[in-house]
Amino acid sequence: MEDQFEKLIRSVKSVKPVLNNPEDLTDSIMEQIENKILHRNSPLLIWARIALCTAAVLLFGLFFFQQTDAPDATIASTNPKYKIKNKIEADSTCMQLLGSEHLNIVRTYLCYLQENSIENQLNKSYPLQKN
Amino acid sequence: MDQNTLNELIERSKRNDGKAFRLLVEENRQMIYALAFRLLCNEEEARDAVQETFIKVWMNLKGFDTNRRFSTWVYAIAANLCYDKLKTNKHFSKCLPAETLNEVLSNDDVEKKMIDTELGALIATLTDELTPKQKLVFTLRDLEDLPTEEIVQITGMTANQIKSNLFLARQALRTKLNHFQDGRSI
Numbered sequence: 001m002e003d004q005f006e007k008l009i010r011s012v013k014s015v016k017p018v019l020n021n022p023e024d025l026t027d028s029i030m031e032q033i034e035n036k037i038l039h040r041n042s043p044l045l046i047w048a049r050i051a052l053c054t055a056a057v058l059l060f061g062l063f064f065f066q067q068t069d070a071p072d073a074t075i076a077s078t079n080p081k082y083k084i085k086n087k088i089e090a091d092s093t094c095m096q097l098l099g100s101e102h103l104n105i106v107r108t109y110l111c112y113l114q115e116n117s118i119e120n121q122l123n124k125s126y127p128l129q130k131n
Numbered sequence: 132m133d134q135n136t137l138n139e140l141i142e143r144s145k146r147n148d149g150k151a152f153r154l155l156v157e158e159n160r161q162m163i164y165a166l167a168f169r170l171l172c173n174e175e176e177a178r179d180a181v182q183e184t185f186i187k188v189w190m191n192l193k194g195f196d197t198n199r200r201f202s203t204w205v206y207a208i209a210a211n212l213c214y215d216k217l218k219t220n221k222h223f224s225k226c227l228p229a230e231t232l233n234e235v236l237s238n239d240d241v242e243k244k245m246i247d248t249e250l251g252a253l254i255a256t257l258t259d260e261l262t263p264k265q266k267l268v269f270t271l272r273d274l275e276d277l278p279t280e281e282i283v284q285i286t287g288m289t290a291n292q293i294k295s296n297l298f299l300a301r302q303a304l305r306t307k308l309n310h311f312q313d314g315r316s317i
């Protein structure tokens with residue numbers, strides 16, 4: 001039996017599988033590889049992808065920030081940041097003139113600064129008037 | 132192909148030279164096909180495996196250490212790819228006609244007459260009960276005639292694991308052959 005087993009292995013070993021149409025296979029491999037070379041050689045595309053992804057994330061973040069920046073009543077009562085904002089809104093005549101509840105904090109703040117500068121000018125002029 | 136030419140082709144291929152890589156493919160395709168065919172026992176699957184192997188080689192060529200033997204590295208990629216295929220797919224197990232095996236065992240000249248389809252069926256019939264690991268080790272050691280050290284490098288198994296898998300594979304094949312000799316079909 002040992003001989004039969006060895007003989008079988010020898011027979012199987014001696015028959016080398018032959019690749020039919022090797023050139024077709026090579027062409028097919030090279031075709032796929034050429035596509036990969038094109039992909040590999042496009043750093044511009046890679047940078048464009050990165051830039052677009054970053055822009056998308058930033059825009060989404062900005063949108064999210066603006067949406068959450070309009071506080072609800074509970075947040076406004078506990079968060080100091082929103083307390084200041086509410087104070088600004090309440091105090092600002094500028095806000096009443098603009099008449100919008102959904103103005104963003106930057107515009108509100110600019111308004112507040114403008115009011116302050118008017119007040120400062122008045123304060124400066126007050127001692128002069130007194131004199 | 133001498134070592135210097137081979138190294139030059141590898142370096143050029145690393146720099147995206149398709150022509151150099153084509154020469155590497157032409158040099159190694161038959162060797163990889165033989166291994167893939169013996170493991171997968173099917174011409175189409177073996178061709179696909181050769182294709183996938185060279186694409187993987189191309190993708191990972193920049194990380195290839197030129198101190199290693201290129202053929203061993205390519206062999207390792209092909210062997211692991213076929214091993215994964217063996218693990219995931221249930222391969223065909225074409226029933227080998229009894230006459231073919233009789234012919235193999237009785238005729239000394241049979242190797243010259245056997246065609247790929249019969250060879251595939253013969254290997255599939257003999258090895259379909261082996262585990263993928265046993266089949267891989269048996270193919271590399273007994274059919275491809277590789278030394279144990281090289282099989283260690285290719286498979287990542289230890290020498291002891293290789294020995295035990297080879298022992299079990301040979302034992303299973305002998306048992307199968309015994310059954311056939313006793314008149315049962317294999």
